[in-house]
Amino acid sequence: MKRLFIHSCLILVLASCAGTQRLNLASKSDLWNMSHLSEAEYRMANELLSFGLEHEALYTLLDTLKPISSLGFPLSYPLAKSGEQHDGDEDVVDLMSDSTQMAFAELTQWNKVLSSLSNEYFSFHLIPFKNTYRGKRNLQLLVCRRDLMVKLLSEKAEFFGQWGFTSNSDPATVLTTIEYESRNDRYRAYGYLFGYPDHAVDFFVEASISQEQTGNFVERNFFHMPVAVMQDGYFTYALPKDYTPSRSDSAIYRAALSTLQRYEMLKPRYIDSTGRLEAIRLLSDSWNKL
Template structure:
């Protein structure tokens, strides 16, 4: 009888150790998003990668403030476009066997984007109207909804022609501007990206002049630093003979500087061992501390 009890005890002990081992190697629990969305452990690295890119570049000024109503986050390039004009009436352009891995990659990005859930922010994937041979460019952008609504109201003389008014879905707005005529597309993006009116006007005037003369008008560039680099990210052109003003350009520059400093001060608190950033958690914590996020 004692031998039987000892054997039973060993079986119970082995079973307990086995369960403990499984618990230790099990997948991490789901993380609940600000708005109630569920982030799975398999999606987390891609989501963090997207958000780290956004925070390290110009989208910082959309994510943590309302300086830019919209910011580009990343461009994806997929060989999915139809380069053959003779096949424009053909319904079968994309071949699953040939293009499946690209479609699957795009699907993974789309699903990750759909999971990102923060108040007043909307991430949108919009394909470029023009293709580059067989490549379709898909732009991932982030929009601050309240800023977009204010912009649509302030610039209704422009956006109204497309049927865009406050409350319009951000993806609809971006897609409409992407597919507008050349100059309207440029002006629409200029406003969405938060460039000053005079810079947007100059950009259009320079494009019209260039189309006529095939020459580029002389210009200078106003550079606003981001975490990843000092120049070339949040940038707009202005006439060569123009002097930037304190009321417009300096205001944007110093407001942006305060946001960048805030990000620099907290970024290292969210570093992984491989120097990647737990960007989703960073944004979560910031929204929990200050739901409005912008400290005016």
């Protein structure tokens, strides 16, 4: 309930901003069709994109480094089976409870926002995690850059083809399938999807297999690309303990740093009078210039 309360407060805070400072709604461009969103929902969309630009989704929204990126915290709701419920049970969710109705109301808003953000360039998704915890279901917010997904599914057809995926497969189908797959196929798929280089994906999968076989954790180092809020911990991948970063690692780092610097130069032009980032306008203007 605590996590649910936090997400409820987030939506209420976003909605309450309407009375203090209006975003420049006239700046909506044809990048997104948001005419059917309420002002509160528009603010939710803007805050979601703002979070993405300040974190690793920058490299999906304004770069080609990551076919998909996470958009922040997982949403968490008390909707999953409890301990006394079983596989195949029909009555799992109490539709009359206040917590369920609040969860469905929030999820309806998020789905509406994500649908409005999805277009020919991007698709936005709310994907439930396979595993649950104490009756709670977590869902992840993801953004997919469509052209990069097409390229990835084509280049890695020998791997993704095992599920019947082709270059024009629906990203939502790919993401949902992968989330519910076996451990090491899931690791490899997510590694490719999140933009990690082949040698890092190979190492992570091989380390997982080794740990399954021996019970021993494989030590590792981490290679970090900076994001606006922090130098490490977001766009990060694992490498062997004694590994020296290669030219390809350095190339990824330099490309990320160049994009981050470009974003940091753009950002001051899109800060409103209350200090909030007008992410929708920034992205619309940037894509209209491409």
